[in-house]
Amino acid sequence: xxxxxxxxxxxxxxxxxxxxxxxxxxxxxxxxxxxxxxxxxxxxxxxxxxxxxxxxxxxxxxxxxxxxxxxxxxxxxxxxxxxxxxxxxxxxxxxxxxxxxxxxxxxxxxxxxxxxxxxxxxxxxxxxxxxxxxxxxxxxxxxxxxxxxxxxxxxxxxxxxxxxxxxxxxxxxxxxxxxxxxxxxxxxxxxxxxxxxxxxxxxxxxxxxxxxxxxxxxxxxxxxxxxxxxxxxxxxxxxxxxxxxxxxxxxxxxxxxxxxxxxxxxxxxxxxxxxxxxxxxxxxxxxxxxxxxxxxxxxxxxxxxxxxxxxxxxxxxxxxxxxxxxxxxxxxxxxxx
Amino acid sequence: xxxxxxxxxxxxxxxxxxxxxxxxxxxxxxxxxxxxxxxxxxxxxxxxxxxxxxxxxxxxxxxxxxxxxxxxxxxxxxxxxxxxxxxxxxxxxxxxxxxxxxxxxxxxxxxxxxxxxxxxxxxxxxxxxxxxxxxxxxxxxxxxxxxxxxxxxxxxxxxxxxxxxxxxxxxxxxxxxxxxxxxxxxxxxxxxxxxxxxxxxxxxxxxxxxxxxxxxxxxxxxxxxxxxxxxxxxxxxxxxxxxxxxxxxxxxxxxxxxxxxxxxxxxxxxxxxxxxxxxxxxxxxxxxxxxxxxxxxxxxxxxxxxxxxxxxxxxxxxxxxxxxxxxxxxxxxxxxxxxxxxxxxxxxxxxxxxxxxxxxxxxxxxxxxx
Amino acid sequence: xxxxxxxxxxxxxxxxxxxxxxxxxxxxxxxxxxxxxxxxxxxxxxxxxxxxxxxxxxxxxxxxxxxxxxxxxxxxxxxxxxxxxxxxxxxxxxxxxxxxxxxxxxxxxxxxxxxxxxxxxxxxxxxxxxxxxxxxxxxxxxxxxxxxxxxxxxxxxxxxxxxxxxxxxxxxxxxxxxxxxxxxxxxxxxxxxxxxxxxxxxxxxxxxxxxxxxxxxxxxxxxxxxxxxxxxxxxxxxxxxxxxxxxxxxxxxxxxxxxxxxxxxxxxxxxxxxxxxxxxxx
Numbered sequence: 001x002x003x004x005x006x007x008x009x010x011x012x013x014x015x016x017x018x019x020x021x022x023x024x025x026x027x028x029x030x031x032x033x034x035x036x037x038x039x040x041x042x043x044x045x046x047x048x049x050x051x052x053x054x055x056x057x058x059x060x061x062x063x064x065x066x067x068x069x070x071x072x073x074x075x076x077x078x079x080x081x082x083x084x085x086x087x088x089x090x091x092x093x094x095x096x097x098x099x100x101x102x103x104x105x106x107x108x109x110x111x112x113x114x115x116x117x118x119x120x121x122x123x124x125x126x127x128x129x130x131x132x133x134x135x136x137x138x139x140x141x142x143x144x145x146x147x148x149x150x151x152x153x154x155x156x157x158x159x160x161x162x163x164x165x166x167x168x169x170x171x172x173x174x175x176x177x178x179x180x181x182x183x184x185x186x187x188x189x190x191x192x193x194x195x196x197x198x199x200x201x202x203x204x205x206x207x208x209x210x211x212x213x214x215x216x217x218x219x220x221x222x223x224x225x226x227x228x229x230x231x232x233x234x235x236x237x238x239x240x241x242x243x244x245x246x247x248x249x250x251x252x253x254x255x256x257x258x259x260x261x262x263x264x265x266x267x268x269x270x271x272x273x274x275x276x277x278x279x280x281x282x283x284x285x286x287x288x289x290x291x292x293x294x295x296x297x298x299x300x301x302x303x304x305x306x307x308x309x310x311x312x313x314x315x316x317x318x319x320x321x322x323x324x325x326x327x328x329x330x331x332x333x334x335x336x337x
Numbered sequence: 338x339x340x341x342x343x344x345x346x347x348x349x350x351x352x353x354x355x356x357x358x359x360x361x362x363x364x365x366x367x368x369x370x371x372x373x374x375x376x377x378x379x380x381x382x383x384x385x386x387x388x389x390x391x392x393x394x395x396x397x398x399x400x401x402x403x404x405x406x407x408x409x410x411x412x413x414x415x416x417x418x419x420x421x422x423x424x425x426x427x428x429x430x431x432x433x434x435x436x437x438x439x440x441x442x443x444x445x446x447x448x449x450x451x452x453x454x455x456x457x458x459x460x461x462x463x464x465x466x467x468x469x470x471x472x473x474x475x476x477x478x479x480x481x482x483x484x485x486x487x488x489x490x491x492x493x494x495x496x497x498x499x500x501x502x503x504x505x506x507x508x509x510x511x512x513x514x515x516x517x518x519x520x521x522x523x524x525x526x527x528x529x530x531x532x533x534x535x536x537x538x539x540x541x542x543x544x545x546x547x548x549x550x551x552x553x554x555x556x557x558x559x560x561x562x563x564x565x566x567x568x569x570x571x572x573x574x575x576x577x578x579x580x581x582x583x584x585x586x587x588x589x590x591x592x593x594x595x596x597x598x599x600x601x602x603x604x605x606x607x608x609x610x611x612x613x614x615x616x617x618x619x620x621x622x623x624x625x626x627x628x629x630x631x632x633x634x635x636x637x638x639x640x641x642x643x644x645x646x647x648x649x650x651x652x653x654x655x656x657x658x659x660x661x662x663x664x665x666x667x668x669x670x671x672x673x674x675x676x677x678x679x680x681x682x683x684x685x686x687x688x689x690x691x692x693x694x695x696x697x698x699x700x701x702x703x704x705x706x707x
Numbered sequence: 708x709x710x711x712x713x714x715x716x717x718x719x720x721x722x723x724x725x726x727x728x729x730x731x732x733x734x735x736x737x738x739x740x741x742x743x744x745x746x747x748x749x750x751x752x753x754x755x756x757x758x759x760x761x762x763x764x765x766x767x768x769x770x771x772x773x774x775x776x777x778x779x780x781x782x783x784x785x786x787x788x789x790x791x792x793x794x795x796x797x798x799x800x801x802x803x804x805x806x807x808x809x810x811x812x813x814x815x816x817x818x819x820x821x822x823x824x825x826x827x828x829x830x831x832x833x834x835x836x837x838x839x840x841x842x843x844x845x846x847x848x849x850x851x852x853x854x855x856x857x858x859x860x861x862x863x864x865x866x867x868x869x870x871x872x873x874x875x876x877x878x879x880x881x882x883x884x885x886x887x888x889x890x891x892x893x894x895x896x897x898x899x900x901x902x903x904x905x906x907x908x909x910x911x912x913x914x915x916x917x918x919x920x921x922x923x924x925x926x927x928x929x930x931x932x933x934x935x936x937x938x939x940x941x942x943x944x945x946x947x948x949x950x951x952x953x954x955x956x957x958x959x960x961x962x963x964x965x966x967x968x969x970x971x972x973x974x975x976x977x978x979x980x981x982x983x984x985x986x987x988x989x
Contacts, residue, residue, distance in 0.1 A: 069477075070476075070477035070480070070481070072480075122671075123671050123675065126675050127674065127675045130674070130675075130678060131678075132475075132476040132477070133405075133409065133411055133476070134674050134678045136411060136476065136477055136480045137411075137618060137622060137670060137674045138670070138671055138674045138675060140413070140615065140618070140670065141619075141666070141667045141668070141669075141670030141671035141674060142667065142671055143667070144612075144615060144663050144664075144666055144667035144670070145664060145667025145668050145670075145671060146667070147663065147667070148661065148662075148663040148664025148665070148666070148667050149664055151661060151663070151664070152661060152664065263611060264488075267481075267484065267485070267488070270481055271485075274478075274481070302499070303496055303499065303501070305492070305495065305496045306492060306496050306499055308488065308492055309488075309489050309492045309493070309496075309499075312485035312486070312488055312489045313489070315481065315482065315485045316471075316482055316485055316486065319471075319474055319478055319481070319482050320470045320471070320474075323474065323478065545834040545835075546834075548833055548834050548835070548836050549830065549833050549834050552828060552832075552833030552834075552840065552844065553819075553823065553826050553827075553828045553833060553843075553844075553847070554828070554829070554830050554833050555833065556812070556816055556819055556820050556823075557820065557823060559809065559811055559812055559816075560809050560812065560820045562811060563808075563809030563810055563811045563812060564807040564808075564809060566771065566791075566803065566807055567803065567807035567808070567809065567880075567883075568809075568820065569770075569771075569790070569791035569792045569795065570769060570791060570795055570800060570801050570802075570803075570807075570884070571795060571800075571820050571821050571823050571824070571883065571884075571887060572792050572795035572796050572823050572824035572887060573792055573820070573823050574790075574792045575792070581830050585830070627811070
């Protein structure tokens with residue numbers, strides 16, 4: 001950052017407000033007599049939530065890179081993944097619980113992926129030449145359609161998916177110096193790490209992955225090279241749906257999935273993607289983790305009902321001061337796309 | 338002479354026509370000449386209650402269409418401003434003691450009106466403050482920022498503005514015992530009176546918006562929608578005009594929110610959540626975003642559809658709650674945006690135009706004043 | 708004929724002065740220390756192969772890009788860093804390589820937007836339809852009709868701009884720019900996509916504009932059109948000024964001849980391959 005950049009308030013207002021936010025957290029925490037243990041606990045739980053945001057954010061990034069669309073329906077994939085898995089697990093399949101869980105996980109991901117592809121063909125594809133405003137509203141409409149269908153299918157009551165380790169509602173917990181760690185957190189982190197490695201392999205090593213990346217870099221060029229952009233768009237939605245479903249399924253044991261869980265999770269995934277710059281998967285992961293920690297700390301020291309508000313404060317701050325994300329140095333004007 | 342005058346001022350003529358229609362409708366509903374009851378005939382769908390709701394939401398929609406359809410700036414959080422008006426009125430008139438306002442003032446007839454004005458100024462002021470930075474964003478960024486704003490306000494309403502306790506906004510339950518409006522000693526209630534109040538205000542807002550559309554400002558807004566670069570080249574200060582559109586839409590929404598609070602005599606956070614904002618967008622899409630006349634049309638269609646769905650769904654689906662209708666919103670929104678992004682009215686008139694050859698059928702709201 | 712006129716105005720002061728103007732896009736110098744002047748009342752052509760930075764220069768002058776270095780003066784007033792609408796208010800109007808008419812508005816309304824700077828009615832006056840606003844509106848409408856007549860589009864006044872033919876849209880865009888009564892008019896490839904007949908009409912229009920005292924800076928690939936119109940030519944290459952002078956001088960300029968392999972100056976050499984990059988170029 002050059003010296004002249006410091007003169008523009010945009011350059012330092014953002015970091016300043018983040019610092020102010022952290023100061024407020026510690027000030028309020030002090031009043032509640034928080035010790036390092038409490039903070040650690042909040043951070044650890046925040047990391048767990050943040051990992052989910054990261055998974056969802058990667059879905060946003062994948063679709064945006066390939067199609068230039070922000071898929072508001074991303075949150076619905078999370079919900080569908082969790083609900084489908086729960087339904088399969090609760091069904092009367094004659095299987096051992098562990099095997100049933102495996103089937104439920106696979107079924108949830110596969111089902112959601114199919115729905116994601118269907119969604120692309122039914123809504124995005126016919127309107128692919130529309131204005132951004134229209135496309136935004138279409139994906140919003142797609143989201144609420146799916147949420148509504150979920151309400152009809154599953155009703156409004158919360159469901160339960162057992163923790164992966166114990167196959168029971170009560171999860172195994174570890175105590176490390178007064179900080180409680182749920183076994184499910186390990187599942188969540190492990191899954192996310194696997195997904196990251198898998199994605200990296202897919203994008204770097206496989207032909208399809210490279211074709212997707214080519215679309216992201218230059219649609220025209222990709223088309224000229226004989227890559228079917230339409231098929232890549234379908235693939236991107238499938239991938240995003242799978243990512244969302246994975247997120248929904250691994251988080252399901254720690255929250256009670258409901259038909260409307262997708263809205264807030266989807267929005268926070270978007271905030272995470274924006275923090276990471278919207279075009280990079282590692283950025284999305286960092287964005288998700290940061291958001292999870294920040295939000296959990298802030299909620300821990302204030303009203304818990306206010307938890308959701310912080311991510312939107314972060315969203316608006318980031319959009320206003322660092323629309324290019326926190327990782328990229330250059331300032332790029334925000335364009336419609 | 339009258340005919341010529343009406344032809345010269347099509348907007349005024351249409352407003353007068355609409356006022357006349359509403360007057361007759363209200364009269365039929367209230368007096369029930371010859372036992373003719375409108376709500377009976379429509380199976381209880383179109384009651385005075387529905388008509389009042391249509392009027393109130395039309396005010397929000399007129400502003401939203403100005404912002405989305407004319408200036409081309411998406412707002413997925415318009416319910417925030419609507420809620421601001423509702424809560425401003427409710428808090429100032431029902432929780433006045435919290436603010437140390439003497440009973441004598443709080444119970445005078447003009448205090449609620451002052452509260453409405455206060456809400457409008459607050460909403461407009463907020464829109465003005467956030468307008469410039471937020472409207473610099475485009476496309477999805479603006480959509481997400483407004484969405485975030487809407488959810489923030491919903492949470493603030495629900496969480497007592499972030500203050501411990503629930504004495505200000507009443508948390509989930511909201512605020513009850515909001516007084517009805519009066520002018521001097523004249524009560525603007527029962528509903529048969531309030532109906533006329535709401536629609537008078539709605540028609541005034543409609544006229545104001547039509548005037549704005551057919552003016553230098555309105556042209557600037559439409560030009561921005563058409564091409565930001567070209568409108569700048571013509572000397573249009575796009576930031577300024579976008580903010581103006583946002584402020585107008587916020588003020589209208591707040592006004593409608595206040596009318597809503599005095600109509601329900603209570604407010605709760607629910608109508609101002611994301612689904613609330615979304616419902617507004619659906620109404621806008623149905624009526625046609627770039628159409629001021631589309632506003633009451635879109636609201637009417639959706640509210641009546643909602644009633645139909647409610648009674649219909651309950652028969653089809655046991656235990657269907659009011660929330661099931663959102664499937665319909667979703668499907669409707671997708672279908673309209675994919676097949677008729679200009680709204681049902683414009684789409685229909687375009688189809689008619691095709692049928693009738695090239696006789697100029699201009700979309701409502703786009704007609705030019707003389 | 709054009710050179711004759713330029714001699715008559717040799718003593719005129721420069722309306723536009725560009726000094727050491729630079730613009731880089733991520734390390735790529737699109738415009739590099741470019742300096743030139745445009746005299747009051749002249750028609751000046753800006754030519755060069757694709758990617759020479761012509762449109763970038765336009766975007767810099769009209770404020771769509773902020774320069775990386777250098778300064779632009781309009782009649783002594785510094786323009787660099789001002790927002791486009793402020794520069795428009797100072798008297799610079801422009802058209803775009805990719806047509807930018809307001810398709811959602813009628814031809815007449817397009818021109819009325821062009822009169823934006825010459826009307827002042829605000830939001831409140833409009834909402835309440837104050838008498839002052841109604842009078843102004845009437846005046847704007849009359850003015851707009853005059854400009855529409857000039858574009859030869861009077862009979863299409865109430866047609867949505869998107870329904871006009873390509874040539875009509877071009878003329879509409881130019882007259883919208885004229886309606887702002889600019890001192891400097893920037894025309895970005897006004898002839899692109901026009902038929903020969905339409906180009907003749909365009910040339911007449913531009914000469915008429917000049918006679919009204921408006922200074923014109925124009926980017927154009929059609930060399931015949933440029934040579935018949937302009938008083939001076941600026942040749943750009945790689946964002947730098949290769950040559951400047953009257954059309955005759957430039958055609959004899961050794962650097963220009965060298966750059967174009969000594970062949971005759973004709974459309975085939977100057978006009979680089981048809982732009983492939985759709986509407987993005989503007």
